Amino acid sequence: MRLYEFEGIELLRREGIAVLDYALANTPEEAREKAQDIGLPVVLKAQVLTGGRSLAGGVEAAESLDEVQKAASRILASTIKGLPVHRILVAPRVKRAREFYLGITVDDYYGSPLAVLSTEGGVSIEGVARVHPEMVISRHVPAIKGILPDAQQMAGEAGLHGEELVQVATILRSLYSIFGKYDALVAEINPLVRTSEGNYVALDAKIEIDDSSLYRHTDLNLDMENRISNPLEKKGREIGVSYLELDGDIAIIASGAGLGMASMDIVSRSMRPANFLETGGAITEDLLYKVMDLVLQKEGVRGLFINVYGGINPIHEGARGIVRYMRDHDVTIPIVAKALGNHQEETWEIFRQHGVQVVTDVSTEKGVEQLARLMEKQE
């Protein structure tokens, strides 16, 4: 789960990294007031859960209070990568003597944290790495051992000396402890600046926390549901399934992510998927009842393709939930179900008794073709 910039900044502050005194504003007027308190000039930054804000017009500097109000109106009226902006961060503009990039990420393939340090801060680090790879110092950090042996060495390799080396290495170490303490997948400061007064201040924070670890970070009070703007996706989260709304009219229920993606790919050949949905491994009768309610809530859904495997999932129980929902809500759209694995015969029987067409062929392609034929008949 990605944190808002201001939430990330608070984690930096807790760890002793210097940050700017900022304020949050929800309206242009409020931004004006906050800017007056903070003192001009200021920088206004959209608080949205995506990267590339500057390019999308989500970051503006302002010299006067009128400019603040105008810029704030523009930002609050904009959408960034499809996300509406509800809140902006107002921060004093600082004179920068030097900018650095500090980041810790997970190198998925290598299976280890990766620390990255560069004296080319304030810009896209991927861009720097492409053009000037020698300016980007990176190192795999042993997860158990930590970054202690490496931080100062990395700063040295980046060409830093004396006081600057010590300061930057210390902040890198602090960032690494945030990364570890909060189970981050990404912990990034871009830029860290040395101000003209010689202070080291983090101007930005990008932190993403591993969803699987949230159970041990309840103290952060991060409510996942409120970060999801799509109401159906939010509901999916609440009932414990992965749901993504798409723009078609054929609903999909799959019992695994791979199978769900494959079903989407195949449905897309002749029809248009209304959603991606995967149940995960905790199917119960009740869960699939709720899943039916979720996928059929989307307006304009005209058909449903069910694709489930009995591995960890008791699919016969799931089938009972599906047909119970159909009975309770008088569902009449064409439905085709492919169900294989443990308890497959029992599952077929339950579906058939309630008028759901069962695919006995082992290929998802055949199942989707069967649904397409049914849909044609309907028209």
Place this chain on the structure above:
Amino acid sequence: MSILLNRETRVLVQGITGRSGRTQTQWMLDYGTNIVAGVTPGKGGEVVQGIPVYDTVAEAVERQGAEASVFFVPPPAVKEAAFQTIDAGIGLIVMVTEHTPVHDVMEIKEYANDKEIQIIGPTSPGVITPGEAKMGIMPGNMFTPGRIGVISRSGTLSYEISINLATGGFGQSTVVGIGADPVVFTNMPELLRLFQRDLETDLIVIVGEVGGVQEEKAAEFIDRWITKPVVAYITGFNSPEEKRMGHAGAIIRGDGKGTPQSKTAALNEVGVDVARYPAQVVDLVLKHLTPD
């Protein structure tokens, strides 16, 4: 012999007293798996589906000679259980557990680094050597003994591909679900290496999906080291950018990497045909082998 697992392998089930542990132990036994012990700390002395339960892995190894372990351990307990299992000298762990924190996975990986152990997963459907044994949750009736090795990131697609292969006349030597998380203990190239060495495997099928670089790394490895024919299937062509497609590891980051297109291109470049839909895998296999 197949890779990783056969009918003689002495299997331990960790988390055997939980709901999934109990049910799946019965399915594994029904399939013929040689399960010799279970472990749940605090439940030592119990018996589940006729299998003796111990408090610690060391005890299960000492009393029953367990040599491979399948995990149905809840996520918060995985790290400790894994450290213990590694120390007890177990040679193979198959981690079925979903939602293990990535930081725990990285620590376990480092801990296991210089030890003689192979860890599959986490979020793995398991490992199955059809007709012999299975460790995990794979439904046995989807698999058929034969000479194709399957490496899959997705659980359900490993079933789909295997049953389609069987319908086309091709059984499987071993099927491995490497796990759907961003960080997995055993990457695709390591399994390619094992299948290349395996005398009972004639062809390898890779089942990939959006996100990460497993398939790209597999392509590099195939180019250098694999002489057996390889075919692939990649899913997720209709996945929107920056959206997590169910699996923690299935996300396109918006930098053009990890897309089904880049994976397909990387594999094609080293001569691996990539099916666009699951059942097409059979047609691609037919170019190299005749049905069993």
